């Protein structure tokens with residue numbers, strides 16, 4: 001059955017980092033509330049880079065139900081969990097060490113498999129299947145929220161321009177050993193997983209993103225990895241950016257309100 005056309009992205013641009021961080025926190029809390037009311041849990045995927053520190057508005061916020069969070073990584077570097085390159089370490093230092101998510105609800109890679117990328121990716125995929133398959137009985141998992149960053153070349157998660165994985169339409173978790181951004185070995189959500197989420201939110205800030213954000217939003221036909229994020233209906237894509245990053249974007253902004 002053909003899916004209805006994806007909804008166009010919603011672009012929110014904020015004058016400064018403080019208003020971006022607090023609005024993103026309100027947005028996540030609304031998503032959490034809806035998910036918990038409906039299913040008693042909130043399934044979230046996080047990325048590395050600058051994303052974890054943009055979640056600081058949630059730390060100490062009385063409305064966050066951390067015990068309902070089930071966290072996966074949209075992409076992870078295949079390194080030990082105490083390696084400075086690990087997204088899990090970054091998220092732990094920035095967020096998890098400061099809040100009360102039950103450790104068994106934070107899904108890190110199995111580091112006994114660091115030397116077998118394929119097995120490691122399969123094992124992570126099985127963890128997603130355990131979390132989602134029986135409950136939702138869907139071909140692909142339906143995350144309540146996937147939070148992504150955008151790299152300077154337009155990549156997102158570990159989906160890089162021109163890479164064969166852009167065409168992966170079957171697996172949930174893919175692996176690569178040739179990431180142009182170090183470290184080379186990574187696992188990543190595939191597009192079907194990202195595009196089946198209920199909400200996908202990119203977070204991008206700073207003047208360093210200005211040209212790439214313009215290309216991704218105003219010239220989606222170029223097919224850069226971040227432009228290929230198009231959640232299927234009823235899923236919705238959001239961009240949380242600052243005015244420095246969106247300065248050259250023609251695409252229309254939406255005033256933020258919940």
Ligand SMILES: O=C(O)[C@H](O)[C@@H](O)[C@H](O)[C@H](O)COP(=O)(O)O
Pocket residue numbers: 047048049050051075076077087148149150151152155156157158181
């Ligand atoms: O593991 C990774 O490398 C990240 O998940 C990656 O996809 C990141 O989100 C972007 O490169 C944006 O990074 P910044 O937010 O630091 O620009």
